[in-house]
Each structure stands twice: as structure tokens, then as C-alpha cells.
Amino acid sequence: MTRSSSSGSSRRTFLKLAGAVGLSAAIASPVAVLAQAAARSAAKPPPGKPVPAKPDTSGAKAEPPSEFVDDAKTMALVVKRRYGSHLDAKQLEAVTQDLDDGMQIGKLLRAVRLANGDEPEVTFHA
Amino acid sequence: MPERAGASGGAAARTGAPATHTTPPASGAARRGRPAATFLPLTELGRMLHAREITSAQLTDLSLTRLQTLGPRYNAVVTLMRDSAMRAAREADLDLKAGRSRGPLHGIPYGVKDLIATRGVKTSWGAAPYRDQVFDYDATVVERLRAAGAILVAKLAMVELAGGMGYDHADASFTGPGITPWNLKFWSGGSSSGPGAAVAAGLVPFAIGSETSGSILTPSAYSGVTGLRPTYGRVSRHGAMALCWTLDKLGPMCRTADDCGLVLAAIAGRDPNDASSVEQVYEHRAAAPRAAKFRLAVPKGVTEKVQPAVRDNFERSLAAIADVADVTRDVEWPQFPWGPAVSIIVGAEGASAFLDLIESGRVKELKCLSDRHGGYADTLIPAVDYLQAMRLRGPMKRAVAKLFANFDAVASPTRGTVAYPIDKPFQDAYPGISSGPPLIPAGNLCGLPALAVPNGFGDNGLPTSMAFMGPAFSEATLIDLGRTYQSRTDWHTKTPPNT
Numbered sequence: 001m002t003r004s005s006s007s008g009s010s011r012r013t014f015l016k017l018a019g020a021v022g023l024s025a026a027i028a029s030p031v032a033v034l035a036q037a038a039a040r041s042a043a044k045p046p047p048g049k050p051v052p053a054k055p056d057t058s059g060a061k062a063e064p065p066s067e068f069v070d071d072a073k074t075m076a077l078v079v080k081r082r083y084g085s086h087l088d089a090k091q092l093e094a095v096t097q098d099l100d101d102g103m104q105i106g107k108l109l110r111a112v113r114l115a116n117g118d119e120p121e122v123t124f125h126a
Numbered sequence: 127m128p129e130r131a132g133a134s135g136g137a138a139a140r141t142g143a144p145a146t147h148t149t150p151p152a153s154g155a156a157r158r159g160r161p162a163a164t165f166l167p168l169t170e171l172g173r174m175l176h177a178r179e180i181t182s183a184q185l186t187d188l189s190l191t192r193l194q195t196l197g198p199r200y201n202a203v204v205t206l207m208r209d210s211a212m213r214a215a216r217e218a219d220l221d222l223k224a225g226r227s228r229g230p231l232h233g234i235p236y237g238v239k240d241l242i243a244t245r246g247v248k249t250s251w252g253a254a255p256y257r258d259q260v261f262d263y264d265a266t267v268v269e270r271l272r273a274a275g276a277i278l279v280a281k282l283a284m285v286e287l288a289g290g291m292g293y294d295h296a297d298a299s300f301t302g303p304g305i306t307p308w309n310l311k312f313w314s315g316g317s318s319s320g321p322g323a324a325v326a327a328g329l330v331p332f333a334i335g336s337e338t339s340g341s342i343l344t345p346s347a348y349s350g351v352t353g354l355r356p357t358y359g360r361v362s363r364h365g366a367m368a369l370c371w372t373l374d375k376l377g378p379m380c381r382t383a384d385d386c387g388l389v390l391a392a393i394a395g396r397d398p399n400d401a402s403s404v405e406q407v408y409e410h411r412a413a414a415p416r417a418a419k420f421r422l423a424v425p426k427g428v429t430e431k432v433q434p435a436v437r438d439n440f441e442r443s444l445a446a447i448a449d450v451a452d453v454t455r456d457v458e459w460p461q462f463p464w465g466p467a468v469s470i471i472v473g474a475e476g477a478s479a480f481l482d483l484i485e486s487g488r489v490k491e492l493k494c495l496s497d498r499h500g501g502y503a504d505t506l507i508p509a510v511d512y513l514q515a516m517r518l519r520g521p522m523k524r525a526v527a528k529l530f531a532n533f534d535a536v537a538s539p540t541r542g543t544v545a546y547p548i549d550k551p552f553q554d555a556y557p558g559i560s561s562g563p564p565l566i567p568a569g570n571l572c573g574l575p576a577l578a579v580p581n582g583f584g585d586n587g588l589p590t591s592m593a594f595m596g597p598a599f600s601e602a603t604l605i606d607l608g609r610t611y612q613s614r615t616d617w618h619t620k621t622p623p624n625t
Contacts, residue, residue, distance in 0.1 A: 079502050086487030091499040098503030102473070105466040106511040112463060112518060120516035121372065121523075 068107075072100035161188055164328040165621055168385040171331055172230040175222065182222070182233030182277060185331075186215035189235040189279050192329045196625065197280075200314060200323040201302040204240045205248050205281040211235065214277045221275070230388050232275030237330040239318050240281040241288060241367035242376070244268055251367045252284035252317070254300040254491045255483060265365020266397045267334055267376050274392035282320030282333055286492050288341060289317045290369040290476040292500030296548040298493055303548040306349050307622035309586050312545040315345030321379045322349030327625050332380040332389055336366060338373045339468050339570040343593060346379055346578040348545035350589030352608065352618055353379040354386035357598045358573030359404040361390070362397030370475040371402075372516070373468070373570050382618055383577060383608025387411075390601060406599055413609055420451040420607055422594075423533040425459040427562035432542035435584030440539045443581040443592045446614045447607075454533070459563040460525035467515040467522075468567040474512040477504035523572045530597040535607060537594055538565055540578040544588035569595050577604040580617040589617070 066072070076096040080087070087095065163171060163180060174180045190208050197203035218233040238244070241251050243261040250257045268278060283301040285293055296303035296313040304319025306312050307327040314323040318335030322345030325333050335342045337355045346353030354377045361376045368374060378389035387410040394408040424444070429437040444453055483489055484501040492498050529536075542561035546552055569576050576595040584590045594607045612618050 075506055078506065082505075083485065083487070083502055086490060087499060087502065094496075094499050095502045098500070099506065102470075102503055102507060102511075105463075105469055106508060106514075108463045108466045109470060109511055109514040109518065112514075114514070114517050114521070118517045118520050120513050121519040122516065 066100045066104060068100050068103040071103060072096050075099045160328075160625070163188060164192070164625075165381065165619070166331070167382045168231065168234060168331055168380065168388050169382075171234050172232070172388075175233045176227060178222070182215040182218040182235075183212065185233065186211050186235045186277050186279060189330050192327075193237075193280050193324070196327060197324070197329060199310070200305040200307055200320075200327060201299070202283050202304065202314070202320040202323040202327070202329065203237075203280050204250055204252075204283050204301055204320070207244075207247060207279055207281070210247075211277050211279040214272075218275055218277060228273065228275030229392070231271065231392055233277065234275075234331055235277045235279040236271065236389075237280040237282040237321065237324055237333045238265075238268065238278065239284050239321050239333070239335050241284060241336060242268060242281075242334060243365035244278065244281065247281065249281065249367075250300070251287055252299045252301070253286035254493065255488045257300055261365070263365065266362035266399060267393045268365065270362075270393045270395075271334075271389075276392070279330060280324070282318075282324050282330075284320055285317035285341075286494065286497060287476075287480060288336060288338060288367065288369045290338075290472070290480060290501075291489060291492060291494075291497035293494040294496045294553065295494055295551050296546060298497060300493055304345070305548065306545050306588065307625060308350060308583075308588050309545070311547055311549070312586065312588055313348060313548050315348030315545060317341040318345045318353075318379065322346060322351060322353075325349065325351045325379050325381065327622060332378055332385055334376055334389075334393070335379045336374060336376050337570065338370045338375075338472060340566040342375075342377050342379060343540050343566060343576060343578045343591075347540040347580075347589070347591035347593075350580045350591070350617075350620065350622070351379050352382055352386055352580065352612075353377065353578045354383075354390060354601065354604070355569070355576045356390060356394065356601060357575045358570075359402045360394050360406065360408065360575070360599070360601070362393075362395075362400040362403045364397055364399035364403075368475075368479045370472045370479070372475065373471060375570075382612055383579060383605045384410075384413075384612075386577065386608070387601070387605040390605075408601060411602060411606075413613075416450070416606065416610075420447070420603075420610075421532065421534045422451045422453045422537045423457040423529065423535070424453060424455045424537050425563045425565065426456040427459075428538040428565070430562055431558070431560035432539055432562070433544065433556070433559060433584055435544070435582070436539045436542060436590050439582030439584065439590045440537075440592055443611065443615075444537065447611055450610055451607075453537070457529070457533075457536075459565070459568070460522070460529065462518060462522050462525070462568070464522075464564040464567040464571060467518050467571055470507060470511050470515040471571075473504040474507045474509075477501050477507065481505065519571055522568070526568065526572050526574070527597060534603050535594040535596040535600070536565065537592065538562070540591035540593040544584040544586065544590060565593070565595060572598075574598055575601045575604055577601075577608045579608050579611055580620070581611075581615070582617055583620075587623075589620075 304314035306314040321333035321335040326349040391410040397403045546555040581592040
């Protein structure tokens with residue numbers, strides 16, 4: 001499970017792959033397809049699932065800036081204000097990328113259409 | 127009274143396996159003079175104990191000695207429990223002598239991943255900030271195994287916080303990188319790295335691991351052991367470190383599918399201390415003729431971009447059970463944002479579970495560099511995104527249940543590659559390799575059981591693995607499948623070099 005690093009996050013890798021098959025179409029079914037492709041390259045692999053290998057991107061064009069880059073920088077200021085004493089500049093840069101990646105993942109999740117009656121799966125007993 | 131120790135590996139084999147991609151290691155239970163019991167399955171150890179051919183004290187001492195002498199080689203052990211284990215073993219022997227048996231696990235030693243609480247013994251969660259942590263109670267799974275007569279001998283190493291802060295390298299534990307006994311330059315998998323290596327190396331006959339999303343299956347694959355991820359709720363999580371309440375599961379890592387069934391029968395069932403646990407009792411069935419063929423689905427794309435040896439071994443595995451299984455290929459796996467959903471859920475729940483560690487800055491004490499900052503962004507995951515992911519789990523479950531209406535199980539390579547090298551970041555290890563559909567995230571989001579079985583060897587003499595995943599509470603079918611496969615092959619009996 002990798003969040004990101006200054007050398008390139010797995011989330012970014014995943015989003016890059018997703019973009020290659022048309023990520024911009026923010027409608028339910030295509031997004032689901034893209035999200036699945038994303039998961040294949042493991043955005044942020046879960047604990048037992050280390051990040052898969054980087055795809056071969058030789059010859060690929062430079063990655064365009066994320067649509068969330070400004071939002072990520074703004075949110076990073078919050079992190080810096082709250083936790084800045086625990087983070088150096090390089091780590092803050094990585095956190096900023098994490099925030100960007102997280103918003104892109106959030107976009108994928110929000111793009112899936114759910115019915116009003118689709119409740120979250122939680123366990124709670126009164 | 128815990129004592130510090132280390133770890134190391136093991137080996138043994140049978141015959142009849144189809145030819146593999148690369149030459150497997152030699153086998154033989156009595157190789158190089160090691161005790162014959164070292165690599166025996168639980169079924170055989172139980173028979174020997176009940177027939178008084180061996181004592182629990184002998185078996186426990188063997189395990190403790192191997193943990194101590196070989197354990198450090200694999201960075202597999204955190205704490206050795208010699209005094210309490212030998213005491214319990216002697217009591218187990220007295221019981222057997224008096225004709226009192228607690229069942230098939232009576233007198234058999236085992237280890238637990240070091241995120242499972244043990245009264246009075248350190249429980250480190252694999253992380254330096256918690257290395258001296260001690261609980262005053264036992265986890266339910268430990269209580270149940272004690273009731274079944276099993277002997278806890280060691281707390282086993284793991285990736286720090288079960289990978290909750292986003293590790294990107296094998297060296298992500300204060301005990302060092304887990305090392306697979308098959309090749310000391312490669313990882314034993316995570317996050318149950320110690321259980322994987324310890325079982326593979328014959329240090330313990332079985333171990334308890336945990337999985338949030340892949341932490342039993344991956345080390346089972348990379349270490350060449352048989353691992354069972356139970357259905358969510360099948361096994362109580364009480365006393366286990368919480369990383370992600372809605373995904374965490376505990377399960378056995380053993381030598382055979384049958385062994386996994388024996389252990390599951392001992393630890394499954396409702397626990398008032400865990401609201402997610404369910405009543406369903408699991409009763410392990412002995413081998414019996416099956417009336418109908420297994421109906422297996424092979425999802426489209428599972429072998430497209432895996433390593434050649436992984437693909438070849440998977441095909442040979444399917445061929446080995448072709449007469450008892452109807453295999454449907456290229457089954458479309460339901461399309462959902464599986465990976466993103468797991469990412470958000472683990473991120474949000476993990477950040478909450480370890481908020482004190484993150485906010486205090488003590489994450490900087492973690493071993494892996496990426497773990498030292500990985501939690502901060504997760505503290506800002508929007509609640510709406512988390513809830514969106516949680517709401518998706520209903521439609522996800524329904525879609526997968528629909529698929530399972532026509533199949534008993536899904537078969538796939540457990541991992542697309544052999545184990546990762548310990549000296550590289552994961553993403554630099556195997557460029558261009560992909561596992562295909564995200565079955566591990568999907569299975570975990572839907573709470574489904576899965577069984578990983580060794581099925582050959584690939585690059586660098588490392589094991590490959592095949593996984594069977596079934597609908598909720600289908601462990602009996604999966605174990606039946608695993609047993610059938612293992613009755614026709616001998617990969618589960620191979621033993622690593624120099625063990």
C-alpha cells in the first residue's frame with residue numbers, strides 16, 4: 001500500500017493508466033471501467049498488496065497537471081498548519097501529491113451512480 | 127515471561143506434480159537430518175500426538191528451537207514464548223496421557239502475527255512506537271486456540287501497522303524486511319510476513335495472519351504456503367490491532383488446505399466482543415467423494431500480463447483438476463472502482479485508528495520512509511468520499527453474488543509475480559507486470575473467503591500460487607477444492623533450501 005512519493009506515486013501511476021483509456025468521461029459506467037483499470041495498476045494498494053510494478057511508460061507524453069493541483073496545494077496548507085512541525089519540505093511535497101491523488105480517487109467514487117436507498121455498509125446496533 | 131528470538135526456514139516434498147516452469151527445490155521430510163515432524167501437516171501431527179508417537183513437549187521444543195536458531199535468517203520472529211509454551215505443552219501431554227483430548231490441534235505449536243494481543247507478552251504491531259506494548263488480555267483467537275489445545279510459541283513479525291501507513295518497500299518493520307525462505311534476497315510478502323516465512327521454513331506447523339486486503343494471500347503466495355482468508359465476520363477480530371474495522375480479518379496460514387480447515391474450525395464463530403462476528407459454525411469435513419464437478423470461473427485478463435511462469439503454472443494447475451472441474455474462461459469481472467474504494471476506506475479508517483500516532487508525529491519512528499508521512503493526507507479524506515465507498519459495497523456485493531450464482535469459485539493466480547526483491551521499491555521490481563482484474567480488493571470489499579495454494583516455482587526459485595475465491599461462507603468448498611488440488615500435486619510439500 002503506497003500513498004505516494006516524490007519520485008512518483010502509485011496513485012498517479014494508476015491515474016495515468018486510467019487517463020490512457022479515457023478518464024475524463026465522468027459518467028458512471030465508463031468511470032467504473034476506468035476505476036477498475038486503475039485498481040489493476042494499484043492506485044494505493046491495500047496493506048497486503050504491495051504496489052505493482054510501474055507500467056512501461058517509455059515514449060509516453062509528459063503527464064498533464066492534475067485538475068486538483070490547486071486544491072491539493074490549498075489542503076496541504078492545512079496539513080502544514082496542523083502538522084508542519086512533523087514534516088519536512090520533501091514530505092510535505094509528498095503529502096500534497098497524496099492529497100491530489102486522493103481527490104482524483106474521490107472523483108472516481110463520486111462518479112458512480114448510487115440510488116438514494118444505497119446505504120453504507122456499517123455495523124451498528126443500538 | 128517473553129524472550130527475544132529470531133527465525134529461519136524449512137523444506138519437504140511429495141510427488142506427482144505436473145512439470146513446472148523451473149526446477150523446484152529438492153524435498154524430503156528427513157532431509158539433512160532434521161526431525162521428521164518438522165514439515166508434517168497438522169493432520170499427521172495430530173495423529174502422531176494422539177497415538178503417543180511424539181509428545182507435545184518434543185514438538186514444541188522443536189518449534190522453539192527452530193524459531194530461535196533459524197528465525198533471524200528470515201526476520202520472522204518478534205517474541206519467543208518458551209516458558210509459557212513448554213508449560214502448556216507439558217499440560218497437553220498430561221491430558222493426552224489421561225485420555226483427555228481437546229481435538230485435532232491438541233498439543234500442536236503455532237505462532238501469531240504480532241498484532242494479536244497476548245496477555246502479558248509484548249504485542250508490537252510490527253512498529254517501533256509500539257514495540258514495548260503489553261496487553262492484559264488475550265485476543266479471542268488466542269483463547270479459542272488454547273481451548274483447542276494448541277500451544278502458542280511465538281509472536282511473528284509483520285509489516286508495521288499491517289501496512290496502514292502506505293509502505294512501498296519490503297523493509298517496513300522494526301524487525302527488518304520479511305525474507306522468504308526460498309531465496310534470501312526476496313520478500314516473504316506482507317503484511318503477514320512472519321507467519322508466511324515461519325510456516326514455509328518449518329518453524330511452526332501453522333500460524334495466524336490477518337488480512338485487510340491481501341495480507342494473508344500475498345505472503346502465502348510469496349512464501350509458498352497455503353493460506354485462508356475467511357469470510358468477514360467468520361473469525362472474531364477482538365484483540366487484533368484495528369487498521370480498518372470493516373475490512374480486517376484473521377485467518378490461518380498452514381501447509382495444506384485441510385490444515386486451514388482444522389484451524390478455522392477452532393477459531394470461527396460468534397464472539398460477543400466483536401459485533402461483526404457471526405454465528406455460522408464452521409465444521410471441518412474430512413475428504414469425501416464429491417457428487418458434482420466444481421464450477422470454476424477464470425476472470426478475463428487474469429493471466430494476460432503476469433509473469434510467464436505464473437501463467438504457465440496456473441494453466442498446469444487447472445489441467446491438474448480438469449476432470450473434476452468445469453472451467454469457464456474469460457468471465458467478465460464486475461466493473462467497479464475496486465481499488466479506489468479500498469484505498470479510501472483503508473485510508474480513512476486507518477487514519478482514524480492511528481490518529482494519535484499521526485498527530486503526535488510519532489509516525490516518524492516508523493521504519494519505511496513513506497510510512498512516516500503516509501497518514502497525513504488521509505486525515506483529510508472527505509467523509510462523503512468514505513461514505514460513497516462504503517455505499518458502493520452493497521452494489522458490489524450484489525454484482526459478485528450474481529456471478530457466483532453460476533460458479534462455485536473464481537480461480538486465478540494469487541499474484542502476478544513471484545516475490546519482490548527486498549532491495550528495491552515495489553514499483554521498481556517488475557516493470558510491465560499486472561495481475562489483471564483487482565480480485566484481492568474486490569474479495570475484501572465484499573468480505574469473501576479465498577484460499578491460496580502453492581502451485582509451482584518461477585523466477586529465482588521462488589514459489590507461485592493459485593487462489594480460489596468463493597461466495598461468503600463458502601470456506602468448505604474452497605478447502606475441498608484446495609484438498610483436491612493438493613491430492614494431485616506436491617507443491618505444498620516442497621521445502622526451502624537449507625532448512
